[in-house]
Amino acid sequence: MTTFPPAQADASAPASDMAFSAAERSAVYRAIFERRDMRHFAGGTVAPDAMRRLLTAAHHAPSVGFMQPWRFLRVASSTLRTRLHALVEQERRVTAQALGEREEAFMRLKVEGLREAAELWVVALAEGREKHIFGRRTLPQMDLASAACAIQNLWLAARAEGLGVGWVSLFDPIAVADLLQMPAGAEPIALLCIGPVHAFYEEPMLQKERWAKRCTLDDLLFEDAWGQALGQPVPKP
Structure with missing residues (x-):
């Protein structure tokens, strides 16, 4: 599947002698254009060394003031996974009601793969972020922006590894923080479903x-x- 614009894969001479080779550039653009927010997973497993590579890619994301606000929590307990799924389902129904005339259409969508994905990881903003002033005095939300960059790094690395990722944000952050015993000030921002998929969507779902x-x-x-x-x-x- 090649969905990126042909111009992005152009093998013409790079604009800078510090540019990647044509094949390397093409691979970067392919990962970007073929990345998908996945909801359908094929079960299976993710090898520990592959998971470590994804997390390392995430940890090498840019962060404002080099604050590195991201924290990653693996959900290994099936009981915890079931309880997180219940929280997502609860918010899914509340969201549907808030959508008014689009409620029924929304309820027909598959919005998560918590039960089918090989791995479930929670991404959170760490406690104590208020001490980081550099780059955040007037834009305190840069902690969230930095963590989103980490998630995108993981997402692109996962696509290169042939693994799907789905970012689920349908949950009450206070309830998730309580369930996972997070310290005061820590804030969950994503439930990441990660694992093998039967196929990547040809276009965003x-x-x-x-x-x-x-x-x-x-x-x-x-x-x-x-x-x-x-x-x-x-x-x-």
């Missing part, structure tokens, strides 16, 4: 199910002023 579609890139690019199209300078007053 929510796009395939016509829940939403990817925006046109040019509609999101501005220059000099909000809403001013790229390449169209702001008129002089």
